[in-house]
Amino acid sequence: MRFLIFSVVLIVSFSSCGTYKFPNAVGVRESTQQELNSYYVDTTQTYVYRFNMQAFKQAQNGNLLIETQAPEIHRIAMISDFGQTLFDISIYPDRYDLHYAMPDLNKKLLLREVTDIFRTLTARRYAQSALLFMDKQHFPVYEVDHTYYTLKERHVAQILRTKAGKERFTIEFLDVDQRIAEAIRVTHAKYPITLDFKLDRKQSNL
């Protein structure tokens, strides 16, 4: 019995504290402080994206609204095509304030996941460690808090978020023009969810 408890504790410990192995990385090095993900730091700007969500074989279209209240605080709302607010949430580095969620979506686990995705998408971070690759031509990858930022042409091209040693979701900045993210794709690794965002410049305040 004691052995069984020990084994369970061991398994849980290993599964929750596993280390994610980034593809082709051979190690980690200290780096000078690197600012990452500065797409949403300007508090005078608001962004309107058209979104298409495919989740569990269901599709939903609408608009994503992003307001930068401070470089690390963002207000995010998703509204359906017909104008119904799906959720409206302020995201802080360590918590969130829910202003409204449609009753069907007002579930703690779901909101926590949504917050994690949008915090990762919008928050500026600073990294002091970078990954080492055998292939010296590899794009630089920085790591902060189990999250990996791949840089291309001096901007973040991909964010890979991990949890318990496994990939959780990936955010790809597919089209970046003058430091503004025009097209974004979020792919969840655990659940069958993909989100595509396309900037609506006319309705955004840039």
Added chain:
Amino acid sequence: MKTSAFYFFLFFVPFFLGAQTRKMTAAEVTTFQQKLKKVAEVKSLSADFVQYKHVSFMKKPVESAGKVYVKQPNKLSWAYVSPFQYKMVFRDGKVFINDQGNKKTLDIGNSKQFEKISTLISSSMKGGGYDEKEFAVSYFKKGNADLVKLIPKLNDAKKYVKEIELLFSTKDGQVEEVKLIEPSNDYTRFVLTNRKINTGIEDAVFNL
């Protein structure tokens, strides 16, 4: 003195600019309900619409525009043309969707809010009043226009909609604005223009 006059205008003038809203008298309610019954003769309606979604933290509303077609007894086509193309057709208890070439069919229950508004527009066209079991109905005058406020009574509807306002045109007595207020006080305003009554709508409009 000049400063006082400036502040007077700054603070009080805006209150006089918009059309004032007041409750209808009992006689006005009777007249309005009689007008609604005349509207029952409407067999079809087509209109352009602009949808304004107001979110508290956004300085300007998110806009989209399109065309709506209604044919009695129960056909409705709601098509966005700007800034995206998206068409929904309600008929035979189903919603048919064309999302930029991707077509699909849903049961009507999956679009509760749309069902609500389509029912309201249709019932406003038909006249005969509103379901007082479902809504607390109150009647107002906004300037010369008639305004109906509907507050859902049923708990299920209350979760999604705090209040619905229908503003009727002074020219043709048709619904020209629908405002859906959410429990958070964010709201969506639909403005219907270029309304055409009983001009005959091809059935093809209700196909994708």
